[in-house]
Amino acid sequence: MRIGIVGGGLMGLALAQRLTARHHEVTVFERDRQLGGLATYHDYGPFFWDRFYHCILPSDTHLIRFLTDIGLGDELRWRRTLTGFYVDEQFYSMSTSREFLRFPPVALWGKLRLALTILYCSRIDDWRRLESVPVEAWLLRTCGRRTYEKIWKPLLLAKLGESYRRVSAVFIWSYIKRLFSARHSSGKKEHLGHVSGGYKAVFDRVGALIRGGGGDIRTDVAVTRIEPAAGGGMWVDYDDERAHFDKVVFTSPVSVLERVTAPELLRVDTPGGTVEYLGVVCMVLVTRRPLVPYFVVNIADARIPFTGVIGMSNLVAVEETGGRHITYLPKYVLSDDPLLRCPDEELRELFFDGLRRMLPEFKRAEIEGVHINRAIKVQPLQVLNYSRLVPQVATAHDDFLVLNTSQFVNCTLNNNEVVRAVDEFVAAYGATLDCRDPVPAG
Ligand SMILES: Cc1cc2nc3c(=O)[nH]c(=O)nc-3n(C[C@H](O)[C@H](O)[C@H](O)COP(=O)(O)OP(=O)(O)OC[C@H]3O[C@@H](n4cnc5c(N)ncnc54)[C@H](O)[C@@H]3O)c2cc1C
Missing domain, CATH: 3.90.660.20 (Protoporphyrinogen oxidase, mitochondrial; domain 2)
Structure with a gap:
């Protein structure tokens, strides 16, 4: 089947690799000159490395499986890392339980409450009940005012500016849960x-696999219109050209989706406004x-x-x-x-x-x-009750599908979730796209 994929970030490329492995003929359209989207690389002069900082957690099982599938499992490098804290014009290491207990800015009782908050957070599965609670109120209740003022408030200000006042406790829950999984799965040490080679190595490899499987990747190409074709399938317009596909999967942000998609293909409800x-x-x-x-x-x-x-x-x-x-x-x-x-x-x-x-x-x-x-x-911004405000995207045509990060409501944005979403998508729609067995990649 001929499948057009809009967006050459990790979502679009992981999907293209999975579909190529199932013998589909994919074409990826990426607006930028290079692949990778938010996870792309940058030329720092003597070397290339990620444009923004990326790390992989031992608990990122979906991402690690994907890297293994594309033949980069042996290129994974792990290291014991340290976390620091800058407060009262001093650096403190917060990398071990002992350092945590010695941490001077917070008194012993405050530390105990802080430790219990983190433990409590890591055990919460029903994140929906945190959605209606402002993050400030939740942290004050669990950690107490002194620890809140000394630690959490400056951190919230640093991460969210004054907007922290409108953000729900899901923000801090997802943050703590992800960060502390880096310690849990490796004997409490982070x-x-x-x-090796950073995300450039990942995108180079995925690109080679897609092309090697007969797929096409077009960079520096912005999709401007997607509309149904009279005889079935979809038209994709880009620059001054148009291409026909049996199916199109859109992986770029919702703001682009609304701009380029024919109105009859899609319904976007925005219950919470913008x-x-x-x-x-x-x-x-x-x-x-x-x-x-x-x-x-x-x-x-x-x-x-x-x-x-x-x-x-x-x-x-x-x-x-x-x-x-x-x-x-x-x-x-x-x-x-x-x-x-x-x-x-x-x-x-x-x-x-x-x-x-x-x-x-x-x-x-x-x-x-x-x-x-x-x-x-x-x-x-994960404001109060965000999951009820998030744009609800429904496609109205069998040949047009949307898969993007806009529906992530209970996790920090990360590549493990991206790959998880791709694999769930393929599990849900793969059979309707083909009924042949996938060939192994790499
Ligand atoms: C500062 C920072 C730090 C991060 N740290 C980590 C980390 O440590 N670990 C981790 O796992 N994740 C991290 N992430 C998150 C990670 O980068 C994202 O999860 C991932 O890049 C999202 O990929 P995506 O494909 O869904 O979206 P995007 O990367 O946004 O891809 C969408 C693509 O669509 C393209 N596009 C848009 N419009 C069009 C159009 N009209 N036609 C064609 N193409 C179009 C865009 O150019 C883009 O390439 C970090 C992100 C940032 C910004």
Whole structure:
């Protein structure tokens, strides 16, 4: 069957690989010059690495199975990583239970409540009851005011700005659950992983498998219209051309879906009006020495203009990155925030001021490269009762299907969930697309 796939992010490419393995003839359309979407790579000069920081958790079973299926299972690298905390102008390691117990900013009783909150969170399965509870009220109730003011509030401000007041407790529940699964599945010590070569290696491999299986990948091509063909199947318009497919699967964001799809193909109900999105601006530094010994430093200090420090070289061996260290300084903001459109030079100065405050001994001359990466729409703001407000997408034609992350309501945006969604989609629709056995990939 000829299947057109709109979107060459991980969702579209994983789907294309799964369908190619089932002998379908796929064509992927990707608007950008390179594949990968939010998980794509960047040219840092001496090396390529992810545009935004990505890590793999030992509990990411769907993603790990996919990587194994495409022949990259042996390229997975795991490392014991450390988590830091920046509060009261000090760095604290929070990587072991002992360090947690010693953590000075919170008193013993506060620590006990904090530990119980995390344990409680990891045991909650019925996330729907958290949806109507504001995250602030929930954290105050579980951890107490002092720990909330000292730790959680600055963290919420760093991650969500003032919008944290409108966000539900599902936000913190999904965050804690995912992060702590990195410890649970590996003897309580945090272990994280990556693929050797980063996500570039993943997209190069998937691309080769799709092309090797007779599929086509067209980059730098924006789909402008999808409409039903009179004799069955779908027309896809792009640039000044059009192509016919038996089926089309759309994997890009809902805002694009509504713009390019013929109205009779689709019904989008938006019970909550327009969904607000978070975007991210991320300054990436390439240096000869590491800035911090941690993979992640959580920042609980409202004066620092970025959300955290991601010391990628504490996860990825420097041989992978041309002997250099790579550090990401992300800041999440609402997608209409002026910071996302702020000129690079201004942003650089703002972030360097924050860095000087945190690391007074760090010299700007040590920096070999500065890169500023932005994404306007990363994930929806999980406001109160978000699952009831999320756009409900229903397709009205057998040959047109939608599979995208807009329906993720109870998890952080991550690639394990992306692959899970692809595999569930193939399990649900695979039989209607074909009845032959898949051939193994790789
Ligand atoms: C800062 C940051 C850190 C992250 N860290 C992690 C992490 O540590 N671990 C993890 O698992 N995940 C992480 N993620 C999430 C991960 O990147 C996403 O889960 C994943 O990239 C989503 O893939 P997708 O294909 O669903 O969407 P996208 O990547 O958004 O892909 C959609 C694609 O559609 C294309 N498109 C749009 N319009 C058109 C059109 N008209 N025609 C053709 N193509 C079009 C876009 O260009 C894009 O490539 C992180 C994300 C960010 C931003």
